[in-house]
Amino acid sequence: MTAILMKFLLDRYYKDGQxxxxxxxxxxTVGAGSFGLIYLCRDIENNEMKIAKQLRKSKRLKKGGLELFENEISILGQLNHSNLPTLYDHFSTKKNHFYVMDYxxxxxxxEKIFIxxxxxxxxxxxxxxxxxxxVIxxxxxxxIYHLDLRIPNIILKESEPYVIDFGLAKNMAGNEQDQQHVEEAMRQQDYYDLGDILLFLLYTEFDSDSKKxxxxxxxxxxxxxxxxxxKRLLGIETAYTSAAEITADLNRALQLYKRT
Known part of the structure; x- marks a missing residue:
């Protein structure tokens, strides 16, 4: 059975009003990622709007699919930051798995850039x-390392960024083994992705008639x-080893605008 056929047969949306x-x-229904189906819901206990994410059945049947979903729930449950999602609930029903977070x-x-x-x-x-x-x-x-920092995973509300989608994130807390080199690689991946996002933002004003x-x-x-x-974020020059190093260079760049 092909992956497309599996999705068609297994990944059925719940209907509005259910x-x-x-x-x-x-x-x-407000979205569909590679692993989950996403619904805007009303919490009937307090009349608040929430987001519910459902693990695709096709992913649950694949090795490691449920473990990744449970890992995401575990990570969300540990977050305590105003610019990150808040986990409210998680449950399973009729072999479907869900978690609920703030809307x-x-x-x-x-969407901001392309629409x-x-x-x-x-x-x-x-x-x-x-x-x-x-936030990072x-x-x-x-x-905790996000490992999937992309513009669709950054929500912008009144110029304030919120980071979402922890489906690929890794939590190394409690790991007693010497994982310093592994964590450094993950840290560098997040820094590289931040650099890629910055570059993407800077290109929004770029306009060229050149075909080359x-x-x-x-x-x-x-x-x-x-x-x-x-250059340092993208590894063209010596890579950063900490957010403090990045902040020092960032402040030098921002300081130029305070003088004008």
């Missing part, structure tokens, strides 16, 4: 990057401090 766990009334009424960066054509100049891109860095630094302080693709160092006109920051 109750999940006798508590969460489905308002509408953030906002759009992700992918609403929002652009970020160098200053606003660096400012947003600064806020994101603080919190995760790393808990020995050039490296970003030639296409974008950036202050040298921003270029230096990007």
């Amino acid at each position: 109750l999940l766990n006798a508590r969460y009334e489905i308002i509408k 953030i009424e906002a759009e992700n960066l992918d 609403h054509n929002q652009m970020f100049n160098e200053k606003t891109a660096l400012s947003l990057f600064s806020d994101l860095l603080q 630094d919190y995760l790393h302080s808990q020995r 693709a050039l490296p970003w160092t030639e296409e974008l006109t950036l202050k040298k401090e921003t270029t230096h920051l990007l």
